[in-house]
Amino acid sequence: MTQRFTGRAALVTGAGSGIGRAVARALAAEGANVVVAGRRRGPLDETVALIEEAGGKALAVTADVSRAADVEAAVAAAVDRFGSLDVAVNNAGVLDGRGPVADVDEDAWRRLIDINVTGVFLALRAEVRRMRTQPGGGAIVNIASRIGVHSRLPGTTGYAVSKAAVSVLTRGAALDHIADGVRINAVSPGPTETAMSLRPGETEAQRAERMRSEVPLGRTSTLDEVAAAVLYLASDDAASVVGADLVVDGGATA
Ligand SMILES: NC(=O)c1ccc[n+]([C@@H]2O[C@H](COP(=O)([O-])OP(=O)(O)OC[C@H]3O[C@@H](n4cnc5c(N)ncnc54)[C@H](OP(=O)(O)O)[C@@H]3O)[C@@H](O)[C@H]2O)c1
Numbered sequence: 001m002t003q004r005f006t007g008r009a010a011l012v013t014g015a016g017s018g019i020g021r022a023v024a025r026a027l028a029a030e031g032a033n034v035v036v037a038g039r040r041r042g043p044l045d046e047t048v049a050l051i052e053e054a055g056g057k058a059l060a061v062t063a064d065v066s067r068a069a070d071v072e073a074a075v076a077a078a079v080d081r082f083g084s085l086d087v088a089v090n091n092a093g094v095l096d097g098r099g100p101v102a103d104v105d106e107d108a109w110r111r112l113i114d115i116n117v118t119g120v121f122l123a124l125r126a127e128v129r130r131m132r133t134q135p136g137g138g139a140i141v142n143i144a145s146r147i148g149v150h151s152r153l154p155g156t157t158g159y160a161v162s163k164a165a166v167s168v169l170t171r172g173a174a175l176d177h178i179a180d181g182v183r184i185n186a187v188s189p190g191p192t193e194t195a196m197s198l199r200p201g202e203t204e205a206q207r208a209e210r211m212r213s214e215v216p217l218g219r220t221s222t223l224d225e226v227a228a229a230v231l232y233l234a235s236d237d238a239a240s241v242v243g244a245d246l247v248v249d250g251g252a253t254a
Pocket of ligand 1: 015
């Protein structure tokens with residue numbers, strides 16, 4: 001296996017499950033020392049154990065990305081333990097506030113914006129502030145969604161608004177900070193094999209059936225497929241890729 005991240009320190013938010021865990025494991029498998037962040041300690045410890053069992057190094061830090069002090073502490077933990085912050089993946093997010101716009105609960109709307117938008121902004125800000133002090137700069141990948149700037153679906157407009165903001169934040173911040181040596185890009189997954197792509201009450205078998213008609217590829221993307229796109233953008237293979245928003249959706253928005 002290639003080792004594109006040997007000796008590099010990485011931070012992955014929302015790394016206690018799903019895409020974040022897969023990205024953290026893939027980074028560690030390619031030599032990165034990984035800080036895994038999220039709100040619940042138990043799932044983070046499980047991610048650390050999986051990485052250590054495979055021979056990698058990781059550190060769990062509990063953090064709510066909607067709190068500036070928490071994400072600043074996560075960045076500081078990477079620097080304290082591993083000496084730098086070279087890669088960051090802002091993956092933490094929620095799919096809240098489902099339903100037609102007129103029926104969306106105000107608290108759910110605010111949670112979406114707080115976590116999905118402000119959370120990415122606060123993490124990105126803390127990461128860039130550190131990376132721009134380093135001779136080697138750094139690379140950041142934000143996780144947006146194919147629901148957002150790429151497409152909208154009925155009943156998920158609040159989520160689409162929040163993820164469109166992540167796509168735009170990515171492009172704007174990429175322009176702002178490439179001269180600081182910090183490369184910023186996004187991955188916009190389509191339906192991926194986690195609980196988030198299940199409709200309320202839907203089984204995995206029912207989702208598989210729906211995918212056959214909704215997605216040209218005919219299936220959900222795997223966690224490894226999404227992680228591979230993230231690692232590409234975070235790696236030196238993408239050294240001249242700046243402000244890209246890579247859609248990984250089996251052709252759903254082609
Ligand atoms: N699955 C899909 O089909 C799909 C498609 C497009 C985009 N995405 C995006 O991909 C990302 C990962 O989703 P997933 O499918 O892997 O879902 P997931 O398994 O629910 O992962 C989300 C993670 O984010 C963490 N998180 C949520 N709020 C947080 C907060 N305020 N602070 C810190 N961590 C927080 C959660 O852990 P805690 O609850 O412990 O904090 C959880 O580990 C999300 O941004 C999602 O919007 C997913």
